[in-house]
Amino acid sequence: xxxxxxxxxxxxxxxxxxxxxxxxxxxxxxxxxxxxxxxxxxxxxxxxxxxxxxxxxxxxxxxxxxxxxxxxxxxxxxxxxxxxxxxxxxxxxxxxxxxxxxxxxxxxxxxxx
Amino acid sequence: xxxxxxxxxxxxxxxxxxxxxxxxxxxxxxxxxxxxxxxxxxxxxxxxxxxxxxxxxxxxxxxxxxxxxxxxxxxxxxxxxxxxxxxxxxxxxxxxxxxxxxxxxxxxxxxxxxxx
Numbered sequence: 154x155x156x157x158x159x160x161x162x163x164x165x166x167x168x169x170x171x172x173x174x175x176x177x178x179x180x181x182x183x184x185x186x187x188x189x190x191x192x193x194x195x196x197x198x199x200x201x202x203x204x205x206x207x208x209x210x211x212x213x214x215x216x217x218x219x220x221x222x223x224x225x226x227x228x229x230x231x232x233x234x235x236x237x238x239x240x241x242x243x244x245x246x247x248x249x250x251x252x253x254x255x256x257x258x259x260x261x262x263x264x265x266x
Numbered sequence: 267x268x269x270x271x272x273x274x275x276x277x278x279x280x281x282x283x284x285x286x287x288x289x290x291x292x293x294x295x296x297x298x299x300x301x302x303x304x305x306x307x308x309x310x311x312x313x314x315x316x317x318x319x320x321x322x323x324x325x326x327x328x329x330x331x332x333x334x335x336x337x338x339x340x341x342x343x344x345x346x347x348x349x350x351x352x353x354x355x356x357x358x359x360x361x362x363x364x365x366x367x368x369x370x371x372x373x374x375x376x377x378x379x380x381x382x
Contacts, residue, residue, distance in 0.1 A: 187370055196356055196373035241309070250360055250371045251297055253324055258308035
């Protein structure tokens with residue numbers, strides 16, 4: 154069983170739609186959860202960082218963590234063509250990802266104008 | 267803003283060559299990491315370092331070594347490059363584990379290495 158599962162997509166939605174991206178994981182030691190966005194041929198850039206269970210909102214982005222279900226989500230409201238990218242979930246047991254991050258394989262998102 | 271830079275964006279090497287990939291961060295971060303990213307496999311951790319002169323193996327260290335002589339610089343070394351090491355290599359850095367919300371890994375732009 155893989156530690157972090159993430160649907161690779163592609164996920165194609167029309168501009169303005171609400172996008173839901175998800176990951177499941179098996180390691181109950183994970184406490185820190187991140188979402189990165191990666192454009193083609195670029196390095197990942199951090200979008201959201203959360204600790205333990207709960208919600209966090211930043212502009213059009215909302216991250217949710219449900220540790221009891223081992224399930225994390227990223228919601229994008231009012232999606233824009235510029236949101237088209239690969240979204241990677243990542244998690245770690247220690248702050249700062251001090252032992253390295255465990256990544257999902259990424260979901261390729263396409264926002265159609 | 268955190269700045270992580272990598273010495274090359276694109277690199278082409280021959281099988282058997284010794285390859286050096288350099289990474290520099292400007293935020294005085296203690297932790298530095300090397301990952302490789304492959305289609306269908308995602309990002310996988312090769313090596314990481316907590317401090318100068320220190321190194322720890324990640325999930326796939328075979329065929330690689332690292333060097334950290336200065337806090338801001340972390341080098342990945344392919345002792346004898348092979349075609350299966352053709353990949354995107356990503357360097358990252360982070361502050362020492364403190365549990366603060368802003369402390370996570372920041373990535374460089376990546377080096378796309380092709381071994382012929």
